[in-house]
Amino acid sequence: MARFFPQNGLPCLMPSSPFDSVRQVFRSVAATVVPEAVRLDEQGWTELEQIIAQALESRPAGLRRQLALFVRALDLLPVFRYGRTFQGLDAARRNAFLLGIQDAPLLLLRRGFWGLRTLIFMGYYGREEGRAETGYRADPRGWEAPR
Amino acid sequence: MIERQYDVVIVGSGAGGGTVAEELGGLARDGKKVLVLEKGPRFADSEFDGRELSMAPSLYAEEGGFLTAEGTMTLAFGSAYGGSTVVYTGTSMQPPERVIRGWGVPGLDFSDLESRARKYAEENGVHLLPPDLLNENNRLFVEGCEKAGYKAEQFPINVRGCKGSSLCNLGCPNAAKQGTHRVQLPAAERAGVEVVTRAEALRIEERAILVRVQEKKPGSKGLPSEWAPGEYRIKAGAIVLAGSAIGTPALLLRSNLPGLSKRVGEGFTCHPAHILAAEHARPITNDVGHPKSFFLDRSVEEGFLLETCMYFPFTTAKNLAGFGAPHSKLMHAFPRLQMILVLACDKAVPGNRVAVDRTGKPVVHYRFTPEVVASLIRATRASARIFFAAGAQRVHAPSADPPLLERDEAPAIDERIHGRHFKEGKISVSAAHLMGGCGMGSGPSDSVTDSYGRVHGIPWLRVADASLFPDSLEINPYLTIMALAGRAAGKLLEDKAWQ
Numbered sequence: 001m002a003r004f005f006p007q008n009g010l011p012c013l014m015p016s017s018p019f020d021s022v023r024q025v026f027r028s029v030a031a032t033v034v035p036e037a038v039r040l041d042e043q044g045w046t047e048l049e050q051i052i053a054q055a056l057e058s059r060p061a062g063l064r065r066q067l068a069l070f071v072r073a074l075d076l077l078p079v080f081r082y083g084r085t086f087q088g089l090d091a092a093r094r095n096a097f098l099l100g101i102q103d104a105p106l107l108l109l110r111r112g113f114w115g116l117r118t119l120i121f122m123g124y125y126g127r128e129e130g131r132a133e134t135g136y137r138a139d140p141r142g143w144e145a146p147r
Numbered sequence: 148m149i150e151r152q153y154d155v156v157i158v159g160s161g162a163g164g165g166t167v168a169e170e171l172g173g174l175a176r177d178g179k180k181v182l183v184l185e186k187g188p189r190f191a192d193s194e195f196d197g198r199e200l201s202m203a204p205s206l207y208a209e210e211g212g213f214l215t216a217e218g219t220m221t222l223a224f225g226s227a228y229g230g231s232t233v234v235y236t237g238t239s240m241q242p243p244e245r246v247i248r249g250w251g252v253p254g255l256d257f258s259d260l261e262s263r264a265r266k267y268a269e270e271n272g273v274h275l276l277p278p279d280l281l282n283e284n285n286r287l288f289v290e291g292c293e294k295a296g297y298k299a300e301q302f303p304i305n306v307r308g309c310k311g312s313s314l315c316n317l318g319c320p321n322a323a324k325q326g327t328h329r330v331q332l333p334a335a336e337r338a339g340v341e342v343v344t345r346a347e348a349l350r351i352e353e354r355a356i357l358v359r360v361q362e363k364k365p366g367s368k369g370l371p372s373e374w375a376p377g378e379y380r381i382k383a384g385a386i387v388l389a390g391s392a393i394g395t396p397a398l399l400l401r402s403n404l405p406g407l408s409k410r411v412g413e414g415f416t417c418h419p420a421h422i423l424a425a426e427h428a429r430p431i432t433n434d435v436g437h438p439k440s441f442f443l444d445r446s447v448e449e450g451f452l453l454e455t456c457m458y459f460p461f462t463t464a465k466n467l468a469g470f471g472a473p474h475s476k477l478m479h480a481f482p483r484l485q486m487i488l489v490l491a492c493d494k495a496v497p498g499n500r501v502a503v504d505r506t507g508k509p510v511v512h513y514r515f516t517p518e519v520v521a522s523l524i525r526a527t528r529a530s531a532r533i534f535f536a537a538g539a540q541r542v543h544a545p546s547a548d549p550p551l552l553e554r555d556e557a558p559a560i561d562e563r564i565h566g567r568h569f570k571e572g573k574i575s576v577s578a579a580h581l582m583g584g585c586g587m588g589s590g591p592s593d594s595v596t597d598s599y600g601r602v603h604g605i606p607w608l609r610v611a612d613a614s615l616f617p618d619s620l621e622i623n624p625y626l627t628i629m630a631l632a633g634r635a636a637g638k639l640l641e642d643k644a645w646q
Contacts, residue, residue: 032470032471033470033471033474034470034474034475035471035472035475036475051200055204055210055212058210095471098470098471102469102470102573103570103573107218107219107571107572110570110571110572110573111218111219111572114572114573114575115218117465117470118465121461121464121465122200122461122465124464125460125461125464125478126199126200126461130460131199131460133479134460134478134479134481135430135479135480135481135482136434136459136460136481136482137434137435137482138197138312138313138314138434138435138459139197139312139435140195140196140197140310140312140314140320140321141310141312142309142310142311142312142313142321142435142436143280143310143311143435143436144310145435147435
């Protein structure tokens with residue numbers, strides 16, 4: 001394990017990402033959920049994935065396995081509709097496919113996608129740069145902060 | 148196992164436990180041993196940095212991600228010295244007479260509750276913010292309500308020296324919010340009450356409680372526990388449970404005490420909520436200033452409440468429906484966003500309850516009734532009208548498909564925002580007003596405690612938190628919890644049976 005410096009600035013051991021085994025699929029899904037993520041460099045992706053890994057560190061190992069399995073399923077399910085894996089689809093079809101999953105008749109699929117998109121948002125907007133992009137400027141000094 | 152002995156042990160340090168601790172300060176001054184056990188840590192003032200991803204996981208149970216068993220709603224509740232009073236916005240509403248009388252709890256005197264709530268409101272500096280400290284996010288709500296034919300009301304809040312950081316839900320970085328961590332617990336400790344943090348109550352036995360004190364994890368926020376890590380068995384003359392509407396029923400269910408009512412865990416309610424956002428043409432002041440200064444009470448007429456709010460980027464992103472370009476566009480409009488929190492006034496119904504899994508962990512079962520869905524839809528429609536009346540260009544409504552309504556769609560609000568789009572697992576629903584599970588009533592067949600929180604059939608065991616509510620309170624609950632906790636503490640001091 002490498003050393004990782006989360007936002008509180010205190011060093012800790014880097015937790016492993018649940019998406020290590022499906023990294024490329026995960027990144028394709030993440031870039032469909034947050035289109036700006038395509039601009040992330042390797043360091044940005046690592047930061048995003050580490051935020052998620054840290055959030056899941058205290059969760060049961062079974063949950064982390066389920067998440068990886070769900071991402072793998074997202075890659076394979078489009079084969080039945082488009083004849084290609086998720087990674088083989090263009091951006092428009094990736095979007096259409098995930099919209100279908102978000103609206104799936106099966107609660108399990110909807111919940112799985114809701115959980116995954118939540119983690120992606122956490123990873124993306126949890127980064128200093130992601131937060132800054134939105135224009136959010138809250139400051140503990142409140143009205144006294146220069147704006 | 149380390150053995151300790153106390154006269155009174157209080158489990159939990161939030162609105163309920165903190166209040167009981169203060170009220171029992173006299174006992175401590177008289178030489179009795181009073182102990183508060185808090186599962187979460189105590190924080191140094193300097194640790195409140197206002198950063199979403201460092202504060203939320205530190206302050207909230209399950210890092211803010213507690214999901215119902217159905218996986219369709221997240222429940223937010225604090226886990227810290229001061230409980231959820233550390234992370235709420237300080238909104239301090241008097242107990243609503245209509246609701247309290249409607250509960251029909253024998254012996255629960257409304258005027259007693261009201262006078263106790265007034266005492267705590269005064270103690271915590273509850274007041275209305277002056278107009279010059281209100282931001283545009285709040286002012287636009289008032290303006291929109293007026294134009295849409297509603298009357299917004301101002302929230303009394305318990306702040307002293309509020310700088311308007313807007314970060315209340317991450318713990319005030321300026322020590323302005325007067326939760327129990329600022330008022331009642333310090334007063335109790337000055338009187339000699341002992342508070343032990345990172346101390347999880349595992350099980351209750353006959354006049355005893357088993358506790359595990361956790362070690363502080365390296366790199367985590369919060370101070371180490373006052374006691375050495377390990378397991379303790381604490382004997383007590385009386386035990387007061389104030390570990391929240393989830394923690395208290397779960398602890399009782401784990402303990403399986405003989406004679407306990409079968410109603411433990413039943414009657415859970417929570418005000419299911421959506422966060423709505425609307426985009427204005429120009430930047431507004433939204434991420435500075437107190438975030439929750441106004442509300443619209445439509446509980447009687449339409450079964451909902453609307454409250455102003457302002458959340459942080461990740462929380463906002465998670466709560467907006469959808470993904471991709473439309474979602475990103477709205478996120479990047481943050482400086483122009485107005486937000487409203489819609490809350491449904493749900494009722495206690497069979498099946499919505501707190502249980503424990505085979506490891507003893509709390510599990511909350513909650514299904515949205517058709518009435519709750521209808522309330523959320525009515526609330527969302529009303530919010531859309533208010534947003535457009537306030538001048539918003541587009542409104543994001545999770546129960547619309549697609550979720551963005553442009554201004555020219557305002558006449559079609561009722562058609563666009565519709566119950567057919569409320570799909571569980573697709574729409575984000577969260578709740579922070581967790582109530583019930585150890586409801587008050589007349590006897591063990593209909594309730595867990597009497598109106599003073601005395602557990603039926605177990606004279607040394609009391610409850611003093613929101614789990615006492617036999618049904619929804621229909622407003623923000625903190626002052627009512629404090630008032631009920633004050634009553635429970637007063638009765639404990641009167642009773643001699645446990646001593």
